[in-house]
Amino acid sequence: MIKIENLRKTYHSGDTEVKALNEINLGISRGEFISIAGPSGSGKTTLLNLIGCIDDPDSGQIYIENRSVSRMKKNDKALFRRENLGFIFQSYNLIPVLTAFENVAFSLTLLGMNKDLIKREVDEILYEVGLKGMENRRPSKLSGGQQQRVAIARALVKKPAIILADEPTANLDSHTGEDIIKLMKEMNRKHNITFIFSTHDKMVMDYAERLIMLHDGRILKDTAGS
Amino acid sequence: MNTEKTGEKKSARLQSGFLFTLAFKNLTRYKKRTAITSLSIAVGLAFYIFLDSLIMGGIYDSEKNLFMYETGSGVIQKDSYWEEKDLLPLEYSIEDTEKITGLLGKLEIPYAERTYFSADLLVYKNPYPEDGNIPVKVTAIDYDNDSNVFDILNTIEEGRFPDRDEEGIVLGSWLAEDINAEIGYPVTLLTRTKSGYFQVLDLEVTGIINTTNPVVNRESLYIGRDIAEIYLEMEGSVTDIHLNLNGGGSREKKISSLQNGLEETGCSFHTWREMVPDFVAASEGDKNGSAVMVIILFIIVAVGISNTMLMAIFERVREIGMMRALGMKDAAVMWLFRIEAAGIGLIGSVSGIVLGVLANIPLVIYGIDYSKLMREGNYGYRMIGIMRGIWHGEAFIAAFVIGIAFSFLISFLPTRKAMKKDIPSCIHDI
Numbered sequence: 001m002i003k004i005e006n007l008r009k010t011y012h013s014g015d016t017e018v019k020a021l022n023e024i025n026l027g028i029s030r031g032e033f034i035s036i037a038g039p040s041g042s043g044k045t046t047l048l049n050l051i052g053c054i055d056d057p058d059s060g061q062i063y064i065e066n067r068s069v070s071r072m073k074k075n076d077k078a079l080f081r082r083e084n085l086g087f088i089f090q091s092y093n094l095i096p097v098l099t100a101f102e103n104v105a106f107s108l109t110l111l112g113m114n115k116d117l118i119k120r121e122v123d124e125i126l127y128e129v130g131l132k133g134m135e136n137r138r139p140s141k142l143s144g145g146q147q148q149r150v151a152i153a154r155a156l157v158k159k160p161a162i163i164l165a166d167e168p169t170a171n172l173d174s175h176t177g178e179d180i181i182k183l184m185k186e187m188n189r190k191h192n193i194t195f196i197f198s199t200h201d202k203m204v205m206d207y208a209e210r211l212i213m214l215h216d217g218r219i220l221k222d223t224a225g226s
Numbered sequence: 227m228n229t230e231k232t233g234e235k236k237s238a239r240l241q242s243g244f245l246f247t248l249a250f251k252n253l254t255r256y257k258k259r260t261a262i263t264s265l266s267i268a269v270g271l272a273f274y275i276f277l278d279s280l281i282m283g284g285i286y287d288s289e290k291n292l293f294m295y296e297t298g299s300g301v302i303q304k305d306s307y308w309e310e311k312d313l314l315p316l317e318y319s320i321e322d323t324e325k326i327t328g329l330l331g332k333l334e335i336p337y338a339e340r341t342y343f344s345a346d347l348l349v350y351k352n353p354y355p356e357d358g359n360i361p362v363k364v365t366a367i368d369y370d371n372d373s374n375v376f377d378i379l380n381t382i383e384e385g386r387f388p389d390r391d392e393e394g395i396v397l398g399s400w401l402a403e404d405i406n407a408e409i410g411y412p413v414t415l416l417t418r419t420k421s422g423y424f425q426v427l428d429l430e431v432t433g434i435i436n437t438t439n440p441v442v443n444r445e446s447l448y449i450g451r452d453i454a455e456i457y458l459e460m461e462g463s464v465t466d467i468h469l470n471l472n473g474g475g476s477r478e479k480k481i482s483s484l485q486n487g488l489e490e491t492g493c494s495f496h497t498w499r500e501m502v503p504d505f506v507a508a509s510e511g512d513k514n515g516s517a518v519m520v521i522i523l524f525i526i527v528a529v530g531i532s533n534t535m536l537m538a539i540f541e542r543v544r545e546i547g548m549m550r551a552l553g554m555k556d557a558a559v560m561w562l563f564r565i566e567a568a569g570i571g572l573i574g575s576v577s578g579i580v581l582g583v584l585a586n587i588p589l590v591i592y593g594i595d596y597s598k599l600m601r602e603g604n605y606g607y608r609m610i611g612i613m614r615g616i617w618h619g620e621a622f623i624a625a626f627v628i629g630i631a632f633s634f635l636i637s638f639l640p641t642r643k644a645m646k647k648d649i650p651s652c653i654h655d656i
Contacts, residue, residue: 045650049650052551054551054650055649074556078550078553078555079553081551082552082553087548089653093545093547093548093653095545097248097251097252097255098251106244106552109241110241110553154552
């Protein structure tokens with residue numbers, strides 16, 4: 001489903017050159033629940049950004065569903081992300097003036113879905129993530145865990161092929177973080193959506209079916225098939 | 227391919243609805259900032275409406291007063307006279323008046339024949355407080371046709387206009403006040419005849435007129451045409467034939483026929499605007515001055531809008547990053563902020579029009595008292611005392627459109643700036 005070949009990405013900070021990713025080769029199948037781990041600066045976020053088509057590699061190729069995404073044009077990438085990818089962010093990134101329902105509906109609005117269908121899909125997904133009855137609450141009236149559930153619902157509602165989550169539990173207490181990772185796992189099983197998430201948290205890593213350890217931009221360990 | 231395009235169109239339509247909803251909600255998100263920026267636009271637009279009303283009111287009154295007392299719709303003069311009109315040269319007067327008045331009769335254009343001449347007005351101690359003389363411009367009017375164009379015969383405040391063969395004179399009220407003249411007082415006019423000989427006219431003040439035109443009140447003296455003919459050797463000639471083109475029919479057609487008819491007479495028609503360059507210069511100057519003030523105001527508003535939009539963008543960098551990551555095109559994100567800016571402009575425009583109407587009501591009803599200023603000197607405008615505003619619909623429409631369009635256009639720069647950051651930097655706000 002995802003094939004990564006010889007991926008390289010370098011950042012420049014003044015005269016200093018930082019190799020964020022160096023010769024990454026990776027294959028990911030549909031429905032996998034993958035944790036990318038590693039110390040700060042190891043390249044976790046960069047790898048997620050590149051798979052998520054929100055950043056461009058210096059060299060190498062990324063294929064998603066047999067399509068080369070690394071050299072797509074800006075607008076084509078936007079359309080590709082809209083239809084195929086879901087994102088969950090560390091700090092939720094919900095739109096504060098919209099209700100939970102409207103935040104989730106945002107993804108479907110971008111797809112041009114009609115209002116009745118949006119209502120049905122959003123109600124269903126909010127029920128699944130345990131937010132029934134909170135549809136009309138704005139983010140400021142929700143706890144951190146509830147906000148992250150809205151973000152998960154927003155990513156899930158369009159039934160993407162892949163959901164990318166950059167440290168989704170980092171802003172939550174351990175109990176809530178565990179609830180969130182359990183929810184993600186449940187959705188992964190139920191909808192057969194590939195989840196790739198980065199984390200520092202050992203407890204969160206333990207839920208992953210496959211662990212990819214990065215260090216200095218290289219894959220140190222990949223538990224695929226073990 | 228076609229299905230893809232249709233889907234894209236549908237998506238764009240739904241997105242635009244969403245963008246408007248989100249933009250509206252975002253305006254309520256920063257209530258204070260929206261209110262302050264809208265208020266600055268509103269004050270700017272209200273000031274524009276007020277200033278425009280004042281200037282247009284002044285111009286409207288002046289044009290009315292010019293028409294009624296000084297110019298009519300325009301004038302026919304000898305070409306040689308027009309070239310030296312400031313000297314009021316009687317030798318270049320229109321001699322064959324019947325040919326021209328016949329043409330005007332055929333074209334059904336009402337006219338008034340007048341002769342203007344310069345003179346020294348002499349007054350002597352007793353009954354006046356002291357001896358003195360001032361240069362004046364005297365108008366000899368034809369009682370038979372002056373009312374076809376002018377309203378001067380209806381402006382008598384005291385006394386009356388002299389009879390045809392009476393050696394009498396009518397003074398403007400401010401002039402009479404300045405020289406302490408009263409009905410029955412004698413005045414002497416020292417002038418030259420059409421042939422260039424000195425002539426002295428001893429006349430009696432028979433009336434004092436009070437018009438709504440300050441130039442007439444301050445500077446004008448009127449005698450009958452018959453007296454002027456005798457003393458100035460005019461022999462049926464006049465210097466000016468004023469026209470009234472406000473009747474039925476096309477004004478342009480009338481002027482065109484008139485100009486054709488005037489060929490080979492050595493005379494030409496001149497519009498009222500050509501006759502009063504002082505007023506045209508003053509009104510144009512004021513219009514330009516107000517335009518400069520409005521530009522300055524709009525620069526202030528532009529800074530306000532830019533600042534507001536920049537603050538909104540910088541505060542919502544993560545949100546922008548999220549929307550872009552989820553597949554919203556950069557152009558759509560930019561539209562969101564432009565709609566927000568236009569929304570601020572809309573609130574500002576509506577408030578500005580309300581403020582403008584409120585400020586304009588007393589200006590239209592009561593006006594501003596300029597009587598002292600107008601009494602002291604000639605500022606080009608022909609209105610007395612109260613300068614009133616008018617309801618100028620175009621200014622309201624312009625204010626409304628400018629407020630929205632200007633805010634919308636100004637937001638282009640900050641929104642473009644917002645898209646320069648790449649998505650990962652936006653999401654992590656670095």
